[in-house]
């Protein structure tokens with residue numbers, strides 16, 4: 001596309017598992033490019049294979065077929081340039097907020113003082129100052145997701161995968177988190193691949209939306225969303241796009 | 254629902270809650286009083302051979318004046334506790350290390366697991382004859398028997414914890430490129446601590462049970478020895494006095510384990526607050 005730099009490309013990604021002695025396809029021949037610094041939304045119905053796809057991009061799983069390229073080079077295994085915000089938050093319950101957030105640079109052997117400084121920056125950015133010494137069990141659902149986001153950013157990845165980060169939140173919290181993630185993305189330009197099954201959320205956040213089919217997931221359509229940010233969720237244009245995508249979406253199984 | 258209504262409902266439920274709290278404070282006291290009353294009733298009557306609480310208290314006072322085997326009651330208790338603590342420390346260090354090894358490393362488990370299982374099914378007391386033949390009747394063989402009783406639950410629980418780690422925590426480790434050492438120390442072991450502590454708690458009560466049995470079978474000190482002495486000399490108040498000490502110390506041990514767990518795992522303590 002005109003002048004945009006391809007950051008990540010998925011080429012013929014397929015994944016299947018053996019279940020009860022039968023092949024079970026989760027993801028089938030997925031191809032798309034992700035541009036540098038764009039906010040890409042992966043939209044798909046429940047159980048269609050979204051998490052499987054993110055696991056493949058992040059290197060947690062190896063696909064049966066296909067390659068992931070980052071800046072043109074094949075990605076093998078987990079790569080520090082690719083970060084992840086997990087669907088289940090996956091905070092480590094035995095670590096405080098600060099210790100959770102600094103875990104990336106700690107594993108990389110960054111000195112304590114330096115990594116704490118970075119961690120503090122992102123703790124402040126997600127609005128959790130004052131909770132550094134709290135344990136995850138003492139936090140609300142929204143706060144846990146913020147910790148997960150700060151943890152991913154603190155490792156300074158070039159690409160951030162976010163797996164339905166707001167899926168478990170109530171509507172009110174969800175709206176404010178959507179607004180915040182957009183602000184963070186605008187101030188800390190990174191490439192984001194954001195998974196959701198919520199069409200409104202997809203249209204509100206995405207530069208582009210990759211619409212996936214039911215399982216086995218493959219790409220059904222790709223939408224460019226050219227609306228100015230922050231988007232007005234009740235403007236006629238917003239509603240039109242929302243309806244267009246909704247009419248084209250498979251019903252969840 | 255109007256606000257007025259919810260106010261009434263709230264205060265009523267609050268009252269109920271308060272009454273419940275008071276009830277839960279009273280009930281344990283009631284049950285202890287009931288036990289003492291039963292005890293007095295059971296020991297009532299001139300012909301009864303069962304000592305009353307007063308008899309036991311008298312025996313306690315007499316013990317304070319006249320040691321048994323040159324040791325005071327406290328020294329007997331200390332003798333048992335010393336055996337238990339040495340055996341427990343050894344069982345934690347060795348048991349947790351071994352449990353981590355066979356829980357985390359599949360090859361080590363395939364190699365050492367069967368040996369451990371074979372040893373585990375033999376109750377610790379069954380080792381006493383062999384251990385006596387090998388090591389005589391001194392301090393070491395007693396501590397060894399207690400160690401055998403304590404180390405089994407530590408190994409079993411540690412192994413279970415280490416081989417059932419929630420995949421999501423290991424995924425976090427992999428996403429942040431943890432090396433093998435970090436994977437074990439920063440992710441696997443902390444997430445197995447709950448299970449490890451379950452083993453540590455069980456080991457404390459097991460050790461306390463085994464030490465008493467070991468002392469009853471041979472030895473000249475310890476609370477288990479006191480019980481045997483009381484039985485052999487028909488001194489029932491001494492038997493009951495020892496039993497009460499055993500109960501109290503057992504409870505103190507259990508509480509200490511909880512305190513240790515809170516110290517080592519502050520996140521679990523905060524959860525229950």
Ligand SMILES: Nc1ncnc2c1ncn2[C@@H]1O[C@H](COP(=O)(O)OP(=O)(O)OP(=O)(O)O)[C@@H](O)[C@H]1O
Pocket residue numbers: 017018019026044045046047048049050051052053087164197215
């Ligand atoms: N390791 C695995 N082994 C077998 N089947 C798997 C495995 N991982 C995922 N699946 C299956 O693949 C399908 C897609 O799973 P996935 O978690 O990617 O769904 P999803 O799109 O993320 O759904 P949700 O919106 O609920 O998070 C599911 O039917 C799931 O059971």
Ligand SMILES: [Mg+2]
Pocket residue numbers: 050051052087163164
């Ligand atoms: Mg998912």
